[in-house]
Amino acid sequence: MASAMTPLAIDPSPRPLGRTGLRAFPLAYGCWRFAGTDVRRGREKIEAAREIGIDLFDHADIYGGEGAAEELFGRVLADAPGLRDGMLIATKCGIVPGVPYDSSRAHILRSCEGSLRRLQVETIDLYQIHRPDFLGHPHEIAAAFDQLRREGKIREMGVSNYTASQFEALQAALPFPLATHQPELSCWHLAALRDGVLDQCLQHRVTPLAWSPLARGLLGLEPAAARAEPQGERLAGLIACLDEIAAREGVPRTAVALAFVLVHPAGAIPILGTQNPVRIRESAAALRVGLTRQDWYRIVVASQGEALP
Numbered sequence: 001m002a003s004a005m006t007p008l009a010i011d012p013s014p015r016p017l018g019r020t021g022l023r024a025f026p027l028a029y030g031c032w033r034f035a036g037t038d039v040r041r042g043r044e045k046i047e048a049a050r051e052i053g054i055d056l057f058d059h060a061d062i063y064g065g066e067g068a069a070e071e072l073f074g075r076v077l078a079d080a081p082g083l084r085d086g087m088l089i090a091t092k093c094g095i096v097p098g099v100p101y102d103s104s105r106a107h108i109l110r111s112c113e114g115s116l117r118r119l120q121v122e123t124i125d126l127y128q129i130h131r132p133d134f135l136g137h138p139h140e141i142a143a144a145f146d147q148l149r150r151e152g153k154i155r156e157m158g159v160s161n162y163t164a165s166q167f168e169a170l171q172a173a174l175p176f177p178l179a180t181h182q183p184e185l186s187c188w189h190l191a192a193l194r195d196g197v198l199d200q201c202l203q204h205r206v207t208p209l210a211w212s213p214l215a216r217g218l219l220g221l222e223p224a225a226a227r228a229e230p231q232g233e234r235l236a237g238l239i240a241c242l243d244e245i246a247a248r249e250g251v252p253r254t255a256v257a258l259a260f261v262l263v264h265p266a267g268a269i270p271i272l273g274t275q276n277p278v279r280i281r282e283s284a285a286a287l288r289v290g291l292t293r294q295d296w297y298r299i300v301v302a303s304q305g306e307a308l309p
Contacts (some may be wrong), residue, residue: 007290008263014055015267016087017207018179020156022125023241024088026262027283028056030271035064035072042076046083048277052284058089058182058209058271060130061111066127067118074120090126090180090209091115092160094133103129103136108144113152114123127154129170131161142173149176158182158209164196170249171204180207185268187260187299188215188238201266210261213270219257234305245295251285258286260299 014023029049034042046057070091076095077084093111096102108129115124127148129141148154158180159167171178181201183192185208192198192208201208214220218235219242226236239253246253261270272283301307 004294005292007292008034008296010259010262010287010289012053012287015207015269016205017126017156018158019177019205020179022088022179024056024269025053026269026287027052027054027258028058028090028269028271029280030058030211030273031069031073032060032063032273033069033275034059035068037072039075040073040080043073043080043083045275045278045280046073046076048280049272050083050087050279053175054272054280055086055090056126056209056269058191058211059089059115060095061091061093061115061118062095062097062130067114068147070115074118077105078120082243084121088125089119089121090128090158091119091124092128092130092182094136101131101133103133103141105140105144108141109148112148116153123152124154126156126158128160128180128182129162132159132163132166136165138170138173141170142175145153146175156180158206160209160211163202167197167200167206174181177204178206180209182209182211182271184212185210185261185270186213186215186219187242187257188218190237190300190303198206198266198268201268208264208266208268210268210270212273213224213261214254214257214273216273220254231305234303237305238299238302241299245289245291245299249289251289252282254279255274255283255285255289256299259289259291260296262286263291263296 003122094103145157157181160182183197223236242253242256246256258270
């Protein structure tokens with residue numbers, strides 16, 4: 001029988017994206033900060049990710065401003081068409097600066113056409129609502145995605161930043177299962193453990209795509225810099241806990257933070273945000289971290305700053 005000191009297994013094989021038949025490497029690459037450079041540097045990042053096995057690339061139509069990240073990614077694919085082989089391209093729609101949200105049928109259809117054009121692809125593998133539109137009717141959203149799917153412009157659908165009840169309302173209107181749910185999840189941001197999102201993913205066999213698994217870079221800070229942040233003493237305590245495990249495992253601290261997400265039974269896929277090809281490659285170390293159950297709960301306690309009941 002496994003004990004609290006037995007390492008929790010991290011399976012390095014591809015993880016299913018819901019019940020769709022699509023499968024992706026246990027780490028994904030996020031393109032939030034991908035824009036603002038040239039094709040050569042963009043290609044270096046994609047090639048670094050592909051080198052360690054990453055095949056899922058996560059975009060949104062607002063990344064970089066007015067589709068700039070998608071546009072650069074499309075230029076990289078045009079420059080090196082072979083990179084598209086085996087790649088899963090995900091993108092999102094629904095955030096409109098100044099509105100701020102629009103999940104109307106017309107906007108979804110128009111946004112998809114724009115993303116296809118910028119990415120220079122014929123089909124988006126995973127199309128997602130970026131943030132919930134309180135004025136968006138689930139049946140209208142479902143009708144738009146069903147149309148895009150029937151037209152071959154998207155393969156599967158997911159949501160991002162939805163509550164568990166918003167997810168249920170949309171799923172009830174769809175004629176096919178949602179593949180993914182994209183919550184913020186890291187060892188510093190634990191809300192998805194308690195708000196029902198991960199429980200729902202387990203219940204419906206939906207794959208969580210964890211955005212900001214390194215807490216928007218906070219988990220990479222040195223202790224002195226961490227103490228200058230809000231809740232700095234607690235953050236520094238978490239970093240010290242991660243460092244202790246990292247030293248034992250012989251891996252970077254960030255690998256332990258990614259492993260924290262990877263071992264959850266919902267089968268979450270952390271989305272990397274680094275723009276450094278060296279750090280992209282280093283992320284693969286997360287797959288060999290031997291976190292024990294005791295380690296995992298020590299991290300939770302350090303993160304929240306108080307003992308569990």
